[in-house]
Amino acid sequence: xxIEKMIKQLNPKFRNIDGKKLLIAIAIDExxxxxxxxxxxxxxxxxxxxxxxxxYYSTSRDKIWRKGEESGNxxxxxxxxxxxxxxxxLFVVEQKGWACHENYYTCFHYKLNLxxxxxxxxxxxxxxxx
Amino acid sequence: xxIEKMIKQLNPKFRNIDGKKLLIAIAIDExxxxxxxxxxxxxxxxxxxxxxxxxYYSTSRDKIWRKGEESGNxxxxxxxxxxxxxxxxLFVVEQKGWACHENYYTCFHYKLNLxxxxxxxxxxxxxxxx
Numbered sequence: 001x002x003i004e005k006m007i008k009q010l011n012p013k014f015r016n017i018d019g020k021k022l023l024i025a026i027a028i029d030e031x032x033x034x035x036x037x038x039x040x041x042x043x044x045x046x047x048x049x050x051x052x053x054x055x056y057y058s059t060s061r062d063k064i065w066r067k068g069e070e071s072g073n074x075x076x077x078x079x080x081x082x083x084x085x086x087x088x089x090l091f092v093v094e095q096k097g098w099a100c101h102e103n104y105y106t107c108f109h110y111k112l113n114l115x116x117x118x119x120x121x122x123x124x125x126x127x128x129x130x
Numbered sequence: 131x132x133i134e135k136m137i138k139q140l141n142p143k144f145r146n147i148d149g150k151k152l153l154i155a156i157a158i159d160e161x162x163x164x165x166x167x168x169x170x171x172x173x174x175x176x177x178x179x180x181x182x183x184x185x186y187y188s189t190s191r192d193k194i195w196r197k198g199e200e201s202g203n204x205x206x207x208x209x210x211x212x213x214x215x216x217x218x219x220l221f222v223v224e225q226k227g228w229a230c231h232e233n234y235y236t237c238f239h240y241k242l243n244l245x246x247x248x249x250x251x252x253x254x255x256x257x258x259x260x
Contacts, residue, residue, distance in 0.1 A: 006247040010240075015189075017147050024154060024167055032162035037154055037218045049244075059145075081238040082249070084230050088167045090238045100214050108211040108220045110140075114179075117136040119212070 003049045007042070013087040014042070018059045024088040027054060027067075027075055027099065035075075035099035036107040040089070052077050054093060073097035103127040133179045137172070143217040144172070148189045154218040157184060157197075157205055157229065165205075165229035166237040170219070182207050184223060203227035233257040 014021035022039040029035055038056040040048065044064045047055040054067040054075035068074035075093035082089055100107040102125075109123045144151035152169040159165055168186040170178065174194045177185040184197040184205035198204035205223035212219055230237040232255075239253045 002247040006242060006249065009249055010242065015148055018145055026156060026164060026167060028162075028164060032158075032164070034156065034158060034162070034164065034220055036213065037156060037167075077244075080242040080244065081252075082240040082242065083166065083237040084232050084234075084239070085237075086240075088238075090164055102214050104214075107213040107215075108218075109214070110212040110216075112136060112140065112210040112212065114207075114210065117132040119136065119139055122211075 003046060006049070007045065010082055011086060012042075012045070012082070012089075013085055015087055020057065020059065022057060022059075025054075025056060025091060026088065027091045027093050027095075029095050030078065030092060033106055034108055035093070035095055035105075045089075048077060048091075054091060068096060071097065071101070073099065075099070098126045133176060136179070137175065140212055141216060142172075142175070142212070142219075143215055145217055150187065150189065152187060152189075155184075155186060155221060156218065157221045157223050157225075159225050160208065160222060163236055164238055165223070165225055165235075175219075178207060178221075184221060198226060201227065201231070203229065205229070228256045 012023055022041055025040045026037045027035045041057040044055045044057045055064050058065050074096045077091055079092035098105045104123045109121055111120050111122045113120055142153055152171055155170045156167045157165045171187040174185045174187045185194055188195050204226045209222035228235045234253045241250050241252045243250055
């Protein structure tokens with residue numbers, strides 16, 4: 001099978017993360033905004049490659065989830081890059097709606113203010129917006 | 131101390147990664163190109179905040195390293211964002227030279243070609259370039 005052959009050629013470095021063999025998966029949109037990072041086990045990676053939609057492994061729920069399966073905010077895969085030590089994959093995705101379950105476009109919406117050492121929320125709440 | 135207060139307020143979620151308590155650290159440049167991802171323990175995070183330069187925790191060498199300490203390709207911190215579950219930090223950095231020890235600008239220079247399921251190197255080798 002072609003996808004399994006590609007995974008074998010890639011030879012990803014699954015790390016022991018919270019007791020599971022996982023890769024780091026970073027999702028960015030087509031404007032290069034970092035949307036989120038989560039984990040993939042081998043099955044989540046295969047399912048992502050097979051379906052063309054992002055699937056992650058949830059360490060809290062201990063299972064694979066299709067991003068957006070409840071919210072509808074799915075992520076369609078456009079491009080994939082691996083890093084030099086193969087423990088992380090970068091996915092360029094087409095984000096439907098927004099990425100964060102807290103209803104912000106990106107999960108990275110807590111800014112550390114380096115001037116006053118405070119933490120502030122940036123971006124807008126997408127549910128309040130519409 | 132102000133930095134310790136900010137870390138306490140942030141309340142980062144250190145995961146058990148390869149037997150250590152670590153955060154995921156993603157570095158992007160000011161044009162939002164994803165440069166690399168690596169890990170930080172609490173000391174690496176503190177040292178990064180105190181010095182303004184990226185310090186990571188190396189799981190293979192089992193110690194903190196200042197990015198660029200050998201190559202000179204340091205990363206000066208410009209902005210920091212935390213994600214919603216606080217297990218990952220996104221650092222906007224000013225990258226000196228290039229990020230990857232394989233002499234590419236970004237560590238994510240292995241592209242998975244989704245048309246033919248092959249893996250190809252993208253970008254240019256910066257040492258050959260100059």
